[in-house]
Amino acid sequence: MAESSPVNGTGDITHYIAIDFGTSGCGIAVWNTKIRSSSMGDDPDIYTNPKWVPGTKGTAVKCPTVLLLDHNGEFEAFGLKALQNYQNSKRSLRHPKEADNYYLFTRFKMYLYNEKHLSRNLMIKAANGKELPAHVVFTKSLKEIKEVILQQLEEQIGGFTKKVQWILTVPAIWGPASKQIMREAATEAGLGVEDGSTLELVLEPEAAALYCQREILNVEAKDGEVTSHYLVVDCGGGTLDMAAHKLTKTKDGEVFIEEIHQAHGGPYGGFIVNDEFEKLLENLFQLSHTDLNEVKQKYPRQWTKVIQEDFELSKYSVDSSTQTITVILPGKIRGFVESKTGKTMEELTSEYKRHDVEWDDEDEGVVLNFSTINSLFSPVIAQIIMAIKDVLQKPECHCIKKILMVGGFSESNLLFSEVKKAFSPTLTVEKSSTPSLSVLKGAVIFALHKNIIKSRKMHQAIGIETWDDFIPSFHDESKKVSAGGKDFCKNIFTKFVEINESVSTNNSIKYEFTPATEDQGTCKIRIIGSRDDRALYTDENCCYEIGQMTIEDLPKSESGVSREVEIGLNVSGTEFTVNAFSKGTSKELRAKLDCVKDRYS
Structure with a gap:
């Protein structure tokens, strides 16, 4: 982007470390000030953490945002390990006899979405229905992330000084209270409290725009002043977060961004697809909502495996060429359903009002064909498209020519194709080659070039x-x-x-x-x-x-x-x-x- 060195003004800070703390996944990016680069674009010197690769489709260098605490509320595990330990309780937990009293927290970032109900007494519900204070959940999560990062840096370079510029990403649609709770948890976790270290919050769609400006906007190769108007559509696991920008590159190479419409979005994330799948299972197995909640309470580990692992893995691979996906159901859940209804799985699927769901007796799972899969995606895709239209119809946004899709849920080919169908050819619809990393790497770039954002609406x-x-x-x-x-x-x-x-x-x-x-x-x-x-x-x-x-x-x-x-x-x-x-x-x-x-x- 700009031709000035990004190390200007870094002082004695040794590392810039960004944490993209998402609803569904967490990522880490590190930039070492010893490695000097002259540009701000798709910077290969920004290192993302390969040791957290969970092996899941769509979240290649992120771990699940999942926290596991023992029956006393003490830290047990975070990320993929938290899920694995929870599933394999007899072999993996420190207190296996207390497995049912362990706290598994997922999707907890969404508790900060609605500012009207925020307080320091906010409680977050675990998979087993028990609750703990929000500040405990966020602080313990961030503390573990910090310790993982510093341990790896210590192993790589030795004698790590810990003079770090910590960067934490937050949605642009969040209000001051949500940001404050996040900052307080990060500070309590030790981010930015060491001598010489600082902590900065960065808005997610702005970070993505900075990272993608070369890859998508193509403004660096032209002579003279160049202006681009675009809409960043950050589709995450929990929320849709959008920012409308005017990006200008002057003839001298200076780049700056102005917001042309206020941040916009809502709770329209990838987890809505999971919720629709739960509704399908409720209808398929002829259960009441109370019955389904009983399954979750009695068998939280097995239920978590069905939703958080098996289905979550499958949904990102779905596109128009997908014929079927199979979601395996653990024996305890099958037994509960058959005991509650007095019917076998084969009988329940044969009685289901739709004929595009089958039972695979050999794999012991539910088989969904494309029309059913598409119906699970349709509600949230419709909400996302409607929200984009709502922004684009504003008079100040009529100049927008490009939609830039980023975020973990943008990994979904089905979502991308539907958004492209809705707005092409009037607008160019593109997504980063690494949607899940755009916010993460862009957060580092933002911290290095804080004056790029000139104004906000x-x-x-x-x-x-x-x-x-x-x-x-x-x-x-x-x-x-x-x-x-x-x-x-x-x-x-x-x-x-x-x-x-x-x-x-x-x-x-x-x-x-x-x-x-x-x-x-x-x-x-x-x-x-x-x-x-x-x-x-x-x-x-x-x-x-x-x-x-x-x-x-x-x-x-x-x-x-x-x-x-x-x-x-x-x-x-x-x-x-x-x-x-x-x-x-x-x-x-x-x-x-x-x-x-x-x-x-």
Whole structure:
């Protein structure tokens, strides 16, 4: 991309290490600052971890995002080993007699999708129905990933200094609370806490765009200024995450990216195909939803093998040439079904309303033909295509000429062919040659070239809650409060940015205020979001609290010293950041932003 060396500004950092912590799979990428490269594109010097290759189709250099804890909540295994140990409990677990009380966590990243229900008391359910706190699950997972990386680097180079720029990927559609929970777990796991090390969060579709700009956009070989408008479609195991970009390469070789529409997506990931398969089994075996849950509770290890291993392996290989796939059912599950229904597997499949599902007695598995397989994919493919259309119909997105597909679920040939069919030939639809690695390697590139992203679009109006002098002809009478002999209007929404406004990534919004009382040493300011630019008050239905900013050590009331405080709020970075400054003492004040609920207790 740009012709400047990516090692500029790395200081004494020895390694840039990215962790793509996905819903279905985790990957690691490492860049050694000793190896100097002059470009930012498809960089062969970015090393991805081959020791985690699980041998599964579609996730070649990733391990499953699966955590196994023992009956006391202590770490047992992560990744493929967690699945294998859980299945082979008698031979692999440290406490085999407690196998049914072990905690196996899958798909737990999805717990951070819905910000409305996030709190530090968030609990995550394991395969056996038991729960543990979310911070325990995320922290133990990230701690194991970190230890694996450092151990391998120690073996490779010896005397590893551990001065690392850690990079953790997060969806662009996540809000501040989800990002904060992830950062807190990473910090507790030890990422970025060593002397000289740091931790940075990177938005997944932006990382993918940086990695794929040479492979897909072909902007580096032309003379003069080149501009490309494209939509990054990051299809993962749990979510669809999209970003609409304008990429410009100047005649001097400088490259920068501007967001032209706010991040968009939803819970439309590859796991929906798994959920559809579960529904099929429920109908095929004539079970109620309660019955199926009983299977999962009684035989969690066997059920996990069916869904997480056998079916997950098969679904990525499906394309239009696929005739059938066979999913093996363990004996305990077959026995439960036959006992519950009083019918054999052959009888159940023969009675099934569809004639494209069969029972293979020799392999002891369910055989699905292509029409059935296609029906499992159809719901999520339709949701993805609808979401893409929703973005493309926005006036600011009419300039988009290319769709770039990345992410683990984009490995699916069936998904790619359907998206291409829906938008070709009007748009060019392409995917990276390594969809699962695009975010991972791009995260390293992003950390090396932080100024490439010039601006982002706001998906909400953002401001703060303030009080002001009450104006009878303007303010709502119900908001009037009296203090110190004056009338004030409370709950005012002081807006800083509007919905879909383009905001520079290095822009810090400034706001000045004076503490309400002379002895006030701490001030709390509510950061407010709104789904409507016209909102006037923070208690309107369209408004919600994003977080709370706390400013400490406010200047004391002294003769001749101004108590005026200036706060700075950056809402267009990967994470929200705040700062505060005393105009009277010319000193920076302690300021922090907390976006996770139940923070005031």
